[in-house]
Amino acid sequence: MDLSTIKDAFDQVSKKQQLSCYKAQEVIDQVVRETECALAKLQLTEDTDFAVDLKTLLTELKNKLNEIGPINQLEQLRKELNVGLNKYTKLLEKSFIPDISKAYRDVDFDIHIVNQIVATHLYREGFFDLGDCFVNEVHESEATTLKSPLLEMHRILEAMRCRNLEPALMWAAANHDKLLQIGSSLELKLHQLQFVEILQKGSRDDALKYIQTHLAPFASNHMLEIQKLMACLLWLGRLNYSPYAEILSPVQWEKVAEELTRQFWKLLGQSHESPLITAMAAGVQGLPTLLKLANVMAAKQQEWLAMKQLPVPVELGSEFQFHSIFVCPVSRDQATEENPPMLMPCGHVLCKQSIVKLSKSSTRTFKCPYCPLVATVAECRSLHF
Template sequence: MDKFIKDYDKIIKKQHTLETNDPLDRLISVVKEAKEKIQSDPSSVNASLVNLTKSVKTTSSGISEEFKELQSLLSKYSKAVDKTFTGDMMSTLSPHAFDNKEHILRNTIATHFIRQGNFEIGDKFAQARVSSEANITVPDEIRHQFMEMFEIVAALKENNLEPALMWAMRHRSGLEKRTSTLEFKLHRQRFLQLLEAREVRLAIAYAQKNFGHFGNRHTQEIMRLMCSIIYMDHIHTSPYADLVTPNANSDLQHMFTRDFCSLIGLSCESPLYVSCTVGTQAIPTILKVSALMKAKKTEWSQQSELPVEISLTDDVKFHSIFTCPVSKEQASETNPPMMMLCGHVICQESLHKLCRGSTKLKCPYCPTESPASNAKVVHF
């Protein structure tokens, strides 16, 4: 993948070069120079036109070569991708996965557009009629909530904290139930803004007015903020430089988006985005398994689950998963994990099999024997 990334970077670099030094601007510049020369010296019309023709040919030739280089890079990159990724993607598809679920899929896509701030596209997609299927509607409440969220995020990008502060103060109780630090972080950032603007008196007054509510939870942070006033003139090279990191604003935007979605009962990331991310990570493994099964002329034993474990990145893992060390099966609601008195955990079905009609069982991992009735269900 590193080679693909390097080749892609070359294409982007070349494209950026063409954008900054626009070929059309160069041609226009050549024509303008000839026009100005003719206007200033009408007698030089013939000579100027000859020179203009030569300049246009030379410039056009150079532009053509530059575009040939870009086309060559694109062609090589495309061929390398086609050569490397030769798997049949169709083998990973289930043609009946969305049978009788088209309405749910369309609603998910429309909601995704709304969640990304593309309100007009989301509305158009929701209103589009597919065959005999009825139009779908995204609830106005969700639409208005995300409109508010994007307005506040836009203000945060401009270093305007007021809308976010007002929202956080209105929802203080909900944020505190979730142990969120958003409101304090916003007040802290506002204090630092005043400090960097050399408004020391205003910064102290702001701290006195707003930090009191957070005294119990953020005592040490408040003490550091107040001590940072001493280093106001060179805070970036002081022991308090971590308070004014360049990523502070983007971190606030992410924190606000996460807490906003949490309060309205939605995940921070769009379900469609998560699904596509997980699918992308799973495709290489599924392609290998599909090819292996095709060679052995076998099929998956169960349609509702994958035949192999898929390794996922931490950002798309939302629930703890327990696999029984005895049966090698994943725990479920009907087959929950059970902890014996010795502390070892196995699934309920394995527990019953090990009992074999007896009231006691021996742990498969240590010499301890304990009554099966003493095993307790474990919740992850």
């Protein structure tokens, strides 16, 4: 599917629509001008003794409107635009397959887990009433496990949107040791934001006291950051014009809110990204390959839905790679405990079953399919990722 071709076709239709709109407006403006001219003449007749035959005036207006031919012009513009739209629609139908059911495999899902994923996703997005309604309808009371901490997270984030850091600071203080264990400097960043707020709204003494009380414990590992904040004290009332003006940017709040969300999920032992969104995004990336495979297999009158493994790799982005997977370049089989990856002396890696087939015997030598070197099964070693 060539997306550039589709984009070019869309741009052409867009330009044609804009041109059609412009010409249609011109036609309407002409009709309005002629009508206003006729009304002006009629008004002149009523205000003066100069008599104008009303029938003659209407006849002239009718003739001029017939010359313009607004209906015919607008109809022609509509036809031209429809031609472009029809061509673009056919191109879309040719490029995209509206029926994606052929790429669907009848897999037995654990409905209990699916319901939990959906409910947790609703709570993740802050739709707590909708999540409760869903949980009640599917009778999945266990899905509410994360509701309470997520309510707290959304309450903290909502307060931060209002420039209130107290809930966030209380949560960070309560989880101080856990944040240190995972190497997070979130608590320091929250105190930095609070310091800037005090410096802008309060006095230099208040800001200095805040540093001494709340930021001094971080001095051993974050001296440069604290020195930078100390220097900000010299620019009281002029921080916008200081070398440290970037700390006033709203982006700083957004970054800290994003990091708080990530650390919150990490302490919960959950992924920052919604599993439901991740699964759907991966499916969208893999869908074109699956649809193409379905069409090819159908043309060969072969059934692929019952296959344990796909005959072609489905390439996904690095954001969907959560653990190492090895697929044998010869057999295209995914490595398992019974069929592990084997490192050959030449450095190439094949699955054990492929090596056994190539050697035909545990003592015979065989040639590597990717280089001229030869080896025996005994020389190959299991490889662990």
